[in-house]
Amino acid sequence: MDCPRCSEVIAGAPVRCAGCGFSLAGLDKLLGNHAVPLERLLDTAHCLRLKDRLQLEAVLDEFERRLPQCFCTVYFGILPQGINVAEAGFWLLNHGERVSGGVVRRGVFGIAIVIDPAAHCVGVSLGYALELLLPGRLVESLLQKVSQALWHSEYAEAVSVVLRDIDRRIRAHGAGQRREIAGDAPSHTTLTGVVPKLGHQPSKVSAPAPTQIRS
Amino acid sequence: MMTRRLYFYGSVGAGMLYMLGFSRLVLANDEASELPLPQWSEEDIKGMRDAPAVPFVLGGVLWPGGMAAEAAALPVPAGAGAPSPTVSAAPPATAPLEIADQPGTAQPKTDLSHFMPPELLSTRAAPQPAPPKSQPGVLRAVSSEYLAKAYASPATEHLLDPDGNLGETHSEDIRRFLEFHANDARIDAFILLMAGDERLPDTANLASTAQGELLGREGCLVVYAYGQPSRARLFLSRSVHGGVPAPYLASLLEDCVSDASQASDADDQLHRFLVRLSIRLFWLERMLPPLSPALVAKVASQPMPGTQSELTEIGANPGTTEADSAFLGIQIDERVWAYLGVIVLVLLLGLGGLRWQRYRLRHYVWLLPEPAGLQPRLGGQQCGGSATWVRYR
Numbered sequence: 001m002d003c004p005r006c007s008e009v010i011a012g013a014p015v016r017c018a019g020c021g022f023s024l025a026g027l028d029k030l031l032g033n034h035a036v037p038l039e040r041l042l043d044t045a046h047c048l049r050l051k052d053r054l055q056l057e058a059v060l061d062e063f064e065r066r067l068p069q070c071f072c073t074v075y076f077g078i079l080p081q082g083i084n085v086a087e088a089g090f091w092l093l094n095h096g097e098r099v100s101g102g103v104v105r106r107g108v109f110g111i112a113i114v115i116d117p118a119a120h121c122v123g124v125s126l127g128y129a130l131e132l133l134l135p136g137r138l139v140e141s142l143l144q145k146v147s148q149a150l151w152h153s154e155y156a157e158a159v160s161v162v163l164r165d166i167d168r169r170i171r172a173h174g175a176g177q178r179r180e181i182a183g184d185a186p187s188h189t190t191l192t193g194v195v196p197k198l199g200h201q202p203s204k205v206s207a208p209a210p211t212q213i214r215s
Numbered sequence: 216m217m218t219r220r221l222y223f224y225g226s227v228g229a230g231m232l233y234m235l236g237f238s239r240l241v242l243a244n245d246e247a248s249e250l251p252l253p254q255w256s257e258e259d260i261k262g263m264r265d266a267p268a269v270p271f272v273l274g275g276v277l278w279p280g281g282m283a284a285e286a287a288a289l290p291v292p293a294g295a296g297a298p299s300p301t302v303s304a305a306p307p308a309t310a311p312l313e314i315a316d317q318p319g320t321a322q323p324k325t326d327l328s329h330f331m332p333p334e335l336l337s338t339r340a341a342p343q344p345a346p347p348k349s350q351p352g353v354l355r356a357v358s359s360e361y362l363a364k365a366y367a368s369p370a371t372e373h374l375l376d377p378d379g380n381l382g383e384t385h386s387e388d389i390r391r392f393l394e395f396h397a398n399d400a401r402i403d404a405f406i407l408l409m410a411g412d413e414r415l416p417d418t419a420n421l422a423s424t425a426q427g428e429l430l431g432r433e434g435c436l437v438v439y440a441y442g443q444p445s446r447a448r449l450f451l452s453r454s455v456h457g458g459v460p461a462p463y464l465a466s467l468l469e470d471c472v473s474d475a476s477q478a479s480d481a482d483d484q485l486h487r488f489l490v491r492l493s494i495r496l497f498w499l500e501r502m503l504p505p506l507s508p509a510l511v512a513k514v515a516s517q518p519m520p521g522t523q524s525e526l527t528e529i530g531a532n533p534g535t536t537e538a539d540s541a542f543l544g545i546q547i548d549e550r551v552w553a554y555l556g557v558i559v560l561v562l563l564l565g566l567g568g569l570r571w572q573r574y575r576l577r578h579y580v581w582l583l584p585e586p587a588g589l590q591p592r593l594g595g596q597q598c599g600g601s602a603t604w605v606r607y608r
Contacts, residue, residue: 001592004600013590013599024594066576069583086602093598107597109583114604123604129586131601139603147607174581 002136004086004125022087024094030083031091038096038110044077045117052156059160063167064100070130070170071098072111074159078118085114089125111166113159115150122150124162133173134166142166356416357409365407366423373397375424376408380441385482389489396493401500402455403434404492411442411481421450433503437492444475444484450528458503467495 001010008019016023040060041053048056056074063072073096079088089112096112098105112125124139142165146158357378364377373393376386389406397403405425409415415438422429429436433455438448449468456464475488592599 001599001601003593004602010592010600013592015594017593022593022600065580067581067583084604086600086604089602090593090595090598090600094595108586108589110597112598119606120608121604121606123602125598125600125602127598128589128601129583131599132586133583136601136603140605143603143605143607147605150607170583171581 001131004090005084024090027083027087027091030080031088032095034095036092036096038071038073038092038098040071040073040098042073042075042077044075045115047076047115047117047153047155055156056159059163063163066167067109067170069105070109070111071100071105072113072163072166073098074113074115076115076117076155079114079116085116085119085121085123086125088112089114089123093125093127113162115155115159117153117155120151122147122158130170133170138169139166354412354414357413357419361409362416362419366420366426368425370425372425373403373405374408375405378408378410380408380410381482381485385485389485392489392493396496400493400496401433401503401506402496403432404437404489404496405429405434406437406439406489408439408441408485411440413440414446415448435492435496437488439485439488442481442484444472444488447472447475447488448528455499455503459499463499463502467492467499470495 002008003010003017003019003022005022006017006020008017010017016026041048041056043053060072060074064070073092075088075092079085092112092114093107093110096107096110098107098110106127108127108129110127111130113122114125115122122143124143126134126139142162146161149155149158149161361377365375368375368377372390373396374381374386374390379386381389393404393406407421407424415421421436421438424436429452432452434452435455436450438450440446447468449464449471451464471488471491474491475484478484478487
């Protein structure tokens with residue numbers, strides 16, 4: 001794992017980066033230590049047209065329907081001086097609250113895509129539950145793939161590609177680990193009305209894999 | 216200056232006077248050379264006055280002018296039952312002129328029976344039996360009369376067309392071409408032509424074709440369905456077939472069919488087929504052992520077999536014959552069917568997989584396992600700084 005500020009490799013669970021001293025507490029002094037409601041789309045830089053917004057909403061709907069635990073927030077904004085997109089994503093996931101259908105989704109399953117159109121930077125921050133499923137090298141190649149579209153200001157298309165690819169990668173980890181819904185399973189209401197059978201098969205891969213449940 | 220102007224007017228005036236004089240001279244000459252009008256003699260005028268009702272007969276069946284209504288009636292042939300003169304009656308000299316000129320009068324017709332021999336007129340042609348109607352897409356076997364004509368055809372006749380499928384001109388062209396080929400080539404080419412919706416029955420004995428002469432020489436027989444070059448069958452005498460590799464013979468037939476298929480007209484297809492066959496037969500000669508008197512004697516001494524097996528068909532699968540239900544023009548190689556089957560199977564599997572994938576995306580959800588043994592990094596409870604970013608400029 002790398003430091004969001006200096007890209008120093010972080011081993012273990014340090015409170016602050018050994019290279020630059022970066023920590024959430026230090027970031028809070030700049031951005032605040034309060035909880036912020038997270039929308040799926042935050043376009044403070046006015047990068048999206050109505051058509052782009054509708055397209056992204058549809059993609060996000062599909063993403064959250066298939067992965068009901070996860071959420072994704074896409075932030076378009078010009079960041080303050082001294083804050084890069086990785087730090088902003090780090091702060092958003094730790095202080096943001098994604099409320100949907102009366103349920104607060106935790107940032108552990110969150111994805112923050114931060115795009116600074118002034119600095120021409122794009123970053124993807126992952127919660128703890130997703131960082132093992134989506135290695136940094138994979139995400140970097142994905143961002144490189146859409147960099148040309150971002151450069152052409154095709155933000156909706158670029159974000160759609162990123163989200164679909166992330167969706168596909170997560171589902172690929174859960175392939176072959178299907179769980180049928182049993183009739184005598186305890187009833188648990190989820191966001192999509194699905195009553196899954198609790199419990200997961202032991203993962204056959206190094207990273208913990210998701211389980212697909214038939215609705 | 217003055218002198219020039221006088222000279223100009225003088226020359227113009229002289230020219231006008233000359234033209235006036237010349238034109239008057241020409242008019243005088245024309246009046247002198249005018250032809251005289253015909254003059255009726257006294258006898259002609261008297262004859263016309265004595266017989267005023269006689270029309271001017273123009274002759275023959277020219278109309279109008281003298282053709283009477285009685286003369287317009289067609290003569291009935293002698294064999295038809297009604298008595299009729301053998302020569303059409305001449306129009307009566309006293310026929311009223313106004314009858315033939317009336318609009319409602321039947322017009323005279325040319326009767327060709329006057330130019331036909333009487334024996335043809337006396338015998339009615341026997342009604343020809345209607346040819347059997349062929350169902351579309353179904354082949355019918357050729358008639359026994361067809362085979363009998365083919366068997367009885369002389370050996371010098373290279374084009375066997377018992378049903379007369381070819382036109383006279385084209386038939387003559389093909390016949391001359393095959394004779395020309397036979398004069399120069401060692402392997403004679405015979406062609407047995409049948410209609411496009413016909414096929415040879417299984418009981419047909421091609422060895423008896425052309426009175427069995429095919430077996431006593433080096434030759435080939437093409438059974439050709441008119442307009443269906445892909446159904447052409449090639450038979451070779453055993454002496455030829457034994458000396459040439461089978462793949463080469465198969466390629467020979469394929470080459471002819473391929474060349475014929477480039478034309479859309481049935482006559483052109485046959486022409487191209489035969490031209491290609493002739494070329495390939497010349498090439499085939501080089502693969503045969505040289506013709507020696509001993510070989511000729513050996514071939515000639517072969518007993519005349521009565522079975523079709525003495526003629527070997529090229530490119531035919533053993534035990535297979537043309538089925539009655541073979542579709543015309545849609546005869547596809549088995550390998551093509553196999554390829555098509557594999558392609559269709561792959562497409563169906565791909566389509567099924569695609570639909571299954573779409574079904575799965577719509578009806579399945581994925582639940583992630585809870586992270587176990589979580590140790591916050593950099594002070595973050597939800598995210599430990601796992602981020603990737605790039606600059607896209």
